[in-house]
Amino acid sequence: MLEKAMNNILQNKRILIVGGSSGIGLAVAKQACTAGGKLIIASRNAAEKHNDLVAAVGHDIETYSFDMTSENETATALKKIGNIDHLVITARPEITPALFVETDFKQAKQAFETKFWGQYQLIQKAQGHISQHGSIVMTTGIAGEKIFKNFSTMAIINSATEVLCRQLAMELAPIRVNIVSPGFVAPKSQAVEKYAQQFPSGKIALPEEVADAYVYLMANPYTTGISVVIDGGARLI
């Protein structure tokens, strides 16, 4: 039903999803295609997986490989990609959940480098490529709003990303800038499963249960500077 309602709301819009080769980003790609979008999936290895990604999305798509933490790779790829209507960023850093005192400092810094500075740099470099009628949808995560033991690194990265979103909504207007804040999303891991059982939803989310929030934020012309939280009630416990 929702799928039917979404038909054509992104008709012929060029949408770049950085981090679109798996998980939430791939689910956004599928739904945005269903909504009529022309999809470009990018990640460090997306071009190498082109055929698999076309099969997974079920539509013709473009793919590009670049590391969004690399200034040169990002600039070169954006030049090849050209103009877009919407930029979605769902790249995920590697971080092992751990208590603050046991967190590997180098890994924590690298995670910040990927998720915070990666989004920052990509958005800066994408200016001039994004339509003035278009939008940017960033990704944070519930750990930015609610404090869970073992998730200090993501808490810091996500809360900094939330502030960046609101700042950019002011400075980049009329381009709209919004954010999706997922709770815990499949695939399951023991660390998150334990928490999710206590949520009102009683479970972690499927990527597609989060993905339609991105489509909504791209399509709704009056949303900017907001965060859509899809967390199964995680904040309430």
Ligand SMILES: NC(=O)c1ccc[n+]([C@@H]2O[C@H](COP(=O)([O-])OP(=O)(O)OC[C@H]3O[C@@H](n4cnc5c(N)ncnc54)[C@H](OP(=O)(O)O)[C@@H]3O)[C@@H](O)[C@H]2O)c1
């Ligand atoms: N899964 C969850 O439970 C959860 C919860 C809260 C928030 N989130 C957030 O939601 C977003 C998506 O998470 P996910 O679990 O769906 O991720 P995922 O399945 O692990 O996918 C991550 C994507 O990011 C790409 N990527 C990683 N580093 C990159 C880089 N430096 N440059 C370009 N692409 C890069 C990966 O492809 P390559 O390996 O080819 O680069 C892949 O396409 C992330 O921001 C994550 O922090 C997730």
